[in-house]
Amino acid sequence: MAASPLPRHLFYVGDPLTLELRSLLDTRGWTVKSLELDREPGNFSSKPSGGLLDFSARNVLANLRLAETWLSVKTVGWLALLSPAQLEDSTIRRLVRDFCFDYVTLPASGERILNALGHAYGIAALHDAGSRDAVDAKNDSNAEGDMIGSCDAMLALFRAIRKVAMTDAPVFISGESGTGKELTAVAIHARSVRRNEPFVAINCGAIPAHLLQSELFGYERGAFTGANQRKIGRVEAANGGTLFLDEIGDLPLESQASLLRFLQERKIERLGGHESTPVDVRIVSATHVDMQTAMVEGRFRSDLYHRLCVLQIEEPPLRARGKDIELLARHMLDRFEKDASRRLRGFAPDAIAAIHNYGWPGNVRELINRVRRAIVMAEGRLIGANDLELGEFAECVPMSLAQAREVGERQAIEMALLRNRGRVGDAARELGVSRVTLYRILSAYNMRDAETPSGLGLD
Numbered sequence: 001m002a003a004s005p006l007p008r009h010l011f012y013v014g015d016p017l018t019l020e021l022r023s024l025l026d027t028r029g030w031t032v033k034s035l036e037l038d039r040e041p042g043n044f045s046s047k048p049s050g051g052l053l054d055f056s057a058r059n060v061l062a063n064l065r066l067a068e069t070w071l072s073v074k075t076v077g078w079l080a081l082l083s084p085a086q087l088e089d090s091t092i093r094r095l096v097r098d099f100c101f102d103y104v105t106l107p108a109s110g111e112r113i114l115n116a117l118g119h120a121y122g123i124a125a126l127h128d129a130g131s132r133d134a135v136d137a138k139n140d141s142n143a144e145g146d147m148i149g150s151c152d153a154m155l156a157l158f159r160a161i162r163k164v165a166m167t168d169a170p171v172f173i174s175g176e177s178g179t180g181k182e183l184t185a186v187a188i189h190a191r192s193v194r195r196n197e198p199f200v201a202i203n204c205g206a207i208p209a210h211l212l213q214s215e216l217f218g219y220e221r222g223a224f225t226g227a228n229q230r231k232i233g234r235v236e237a238a239n240g241g242t243l244f245l246d247e248i249g250d251l252p253l254e255s256q257a258s259l260l261r262f263l264q265e266r267k268i269e270r271l272g273g274h275e276s277t278p279v280d281v282r283i284v285s286a287t288h289v290d291m292q293t294a295m296v297e298g299r300f301r302s303d304l305y306h307r308l309c310v311l312q313i314e315e316p317p318l319r320a321r322g323k324d325i326e327l328l329a330r331h332m333l334d335r336f337e338k339d340a341s342r343r344l345r346g347f348a349p350d351a352i353a354a355i356h357n358y359g360w361p362g363n364v365r366e367l368i369n370r371v372r373r374a375i376v377m378a379e380g381r382l383i384g385a386n387d388l389e390l391g392e393f394a395e396c397v398p399m400s401l402a403q404a405r406e407v408g409e410r411q412a413i414e415m416a417l418l419r420n421r422g423r424v425g426d427a428a429r430e431l432g433v434s435r436v437t438l439y440r441i442l443s444a445y446n447m448r449d450a451e452t453p454s455g456l457g458l459d
């Protein structure tokens, strides 16, 4: 006996269904709900379902604006029914092109309609599963706040966040630009005992050097021309909570001295003031700068660095996150899809290939920007590699064995250097070669400057 088909919901808009179509729908497991186009969808079912919209019905033609609001319900896979003449109507053409998975011109057999409908439903269900993957990764007990990640490197990061959140020691977060250092700082604060107190962030690289002192420590009225009233600095504003010092590597030496003094005494003195005020903050700092080099070159005080870097967290670059890159791209598409003038179905296979082939120097921030731009610029309903401006990364270029070996070696070396913060000796040990051999390969592949990940000084 044939298994009965799984029940599927169908939303139908149009004239009453013919008996033939209704009985075919019944046999294929569709439960039909007729919609009147006289109300907005509101909070519509979140389950994937099929949709059949008959443009030849009079009530549809009279209500095309409302039809559009129904067609844009994301969880419904819409199939349009229309007469050949209606394909000449630009409004209907636009609605079908931008919102429907397929169309069938009338007259058509029930079989033909049901096959197309099954396909539209299948695509809507796939789209839903894609969103769920991203949501699952977010709801996963391994996720942290707004951070998405399920690869080993991210799971290790989430574990580190939980561990450091349980102490009050200063945390130093290193990682390339746009990898999520600020999100990590927020997650540490949110899991710490200080979570109900302020989280105050200051970007040490974005504030002009001459204003930094007053930004950090505040000033008294009359401290300088224009100081008409007392201003509380960011350190004081964070009292009781967490102070996040972003781009700490860019902190001028003068402010480094003041910060060190504050860390030693735990008191601040506002500019132009004469008394010191005790302040209790936890310091989390971050940078994409190679601090070892900054210290060797005298740009950063080592005594301050050692006070800031009691616990260290390394943010993995996006290119080391494997499948997470795709997951993040899909999550960003769901998040920003409302910016699109029409409904998008997801990423085309060439876009997925390019997402994996590209090196992502700007990390998650770059991924977000590329997806947002593609959402606005894409002309089809699938975002392609060209929409992401990654057309050249879409193709799988045929490779010789020697080329494949080089690609593999480059990747293994880059990852080993990253894990060992650029220490060639340690990376060589991990890779099972001598230090001299690793130097030779680095030179041969021209990786000593250009291709060594930023922020990693070679020892």
Ligand SMILES: Nc1ncnc2c1ncn2[C@@H]1O[C@H](COP(=O)(O)OP(=O)(O)OP(=O)(O)O)[C@@H](O)[C@H]1O
Pocket (backbone or CB within 6 Å): 146, 147, 148, 149, 175, 176, 177, 178, 179, 180, 181, 182, 183, 184, 246, 247, 287, 288, 328, 364, 365, 368
């Ligand atoms: N794992 C993640 N999941 C979701 N969004 C992320 C993740 N990591 C980073 N982002 C997003 O990427 C953007 C950059 O993150 P963030 O500002 O934390 O990076 P950063 O390392 O502090 O950058 P910079 O070095 O430029 O200060 C933000 O919009 C952030 O929300």
